Amino acid sequence: MRPAALLAAAAAAALLAACSTDGRSLRAPSPDQTLSIVTTSTTVAFEPAPDDTEVVETETPTTTAAPVQALELTLPFDDGARIPDQHSCKGANVSPAVSWANVPETAQELAIVVTDLDSDPPGFTQWAVTGIDPGGAGLPEGDLAGAVEQLNDAGGRGWGGPCIESGEHRYAFTLYALDSPTGLPELTKVPDVMAAIDSRIVASIAVTATWSPEPPETTGTTGTPESTVTTAATGAAETTTSAPA
Numbered sequence: 001m002r003p004a005a006l007l008a009a010a011a012a013a014a015l016l017a018a019c020s021t022d023g024r025s026l027r028a029p030s031p032d033q034t035l036s037i038v039t040t041s042t043t044v045a046f047e048p049a050p051d052d053t054e055v056v057e058t059e060t061p062t063t064t065a066a067p068v069q070a071l072e073l074t075l076p077f078d079d080g081a082r083i084p085d086q087h088s089c090k091g092a093n094v095s096p097a098v099s100w101a102n103v104p105e106t107a108q109e110l111a112i113v114v115t116d117l118d119s120d121p122p123g124f125t126q127w128a129v130t131g132i133d134p135g136g137a138g139l140p141e142g143d144l145a146g147a148v149e150q151l152n153d154a155g156g157r158g159w160g161g162p163c164i165e166s167g168e169h170r171y172a173f174t175l176y177a178l179d180s181p182t183g184l185p186e187l188t189k190v191p192d193v194m195a196a197i198d199s200r201i202v203a204s205i206a207v208t209a210t211w212s213p214e215p216p217e218t219t220g221t222t223g224t225p226e227s228t229v230t231t232a233a234t235g236a237a238e239t240t241t242s243a244p245a
Contacts, residue, residue, distance in 0.1 A: 069102040071203045073175045074138070083171065083211040089163035090213065092142075095127060099138030100175055104202050107134040107177035111197050116162070117208070118169040125153040125190045126160045126171065130182050130197070150188045157187060162211035174206040 076097050077083060085091040098112060110132035116124040131148035132139070139145050142159075149158040162171060178200035184193060 071103060071175065071177055071205045072101040073173065073205045073207050074099045074101075075173060075207055075209070076141075077209055079207050079209070081209055083162060083209045087159075088161040088211055091161075093159070093161040094142035095139070095159035095161075097138065097141040098173070098175070100205075103134045104177050106179050107202050109178045109181045109200075110134050111176045111178060111182070111193075112139075113174050113176070113194070113197070114159075115172050115174070116169050117172055118167075126162070127152060127158065128190060128193045129158075130184050130188075130193060134177065148184060148186050150184065150186065150193050151190065153190055164211070165213060168210050168212035170208050170210050172206050172208050174204060176201055177203040 083096070087094060087096050100110070103110065109130065111130045112127065112132065113125060113129075114127040116122070116126060128150040129139070129144065129147045130150060131146075133146065136145065139147065144158075151157060152160040154160050162169065176197050178197065179202045180200050182193075182196040182200065184196055188196075
């Protein structure tokens with residue numbers, strides 16, 4: 001054996017003897033044994049530290065919008081009641097007083113159209129008024145208060161009160177709030193008036209009353225003033241109807 005190999009074997013034997021602590025002796029290395037070096041590795045697993053971040057929950061403030069009040073229309077007779085003769089051809093044939101409330105802020109013009117629901121064909125226009133100031137409170141009886149009066153379906157100017165010969169008809173009074181001015185001149189024909197109105201509606205409200213040439217039945221009570229009706233609606237035009245008495 002070469003001297004270098006003998007020295008390595010002797011060194012290994014001495015190292016093993018020095019590290020032994022249990023009293024046992026090591027077997028002598030064989031003449032051809034070489035030095036073996038054993039390496040070991042230790043893997044240490046690190047657990048992540050607990051997440052001690054404090055989670056703070058916050059409440060998002062909510063805003064509740066105020067309810068929008070509906071457009072209101074007021075006439076000097078009850079919804080479903082008979083129109084007084086003073087507003088028909090049997091009387092002075094003057095337009096009734098009309099008032100309103102809760103006009104939408106976006107409205108730039110108001111319009112009023114009165115139609116006969118029971119005419120042949122239905123929808124005969126008795127009255128059409130445009131150019132009404134939305135900031136006003138209403139129209140007095142027989143007074144346009146600066147509004148623009150249009151033709152009715154009879155070809156006449158302005159209000160054409162009920163004038164049927166018999167039976168009873170229903171008449172719808174519709175107030176329109178419009179988002180822009182119609183710009184219509186006076187005495188515009190009904191189809192053109194309705195075309196201008198229909199393309200601008202923000203809100204509308206309709207009240208229905210009746211009229212017949214026969215005098216109303218008396219109940220033995222006289223001198224009682226007629227009550228004022230207030231009916232509200234928004235969106236597309238609505239018509240409240242009542243069965244003929």
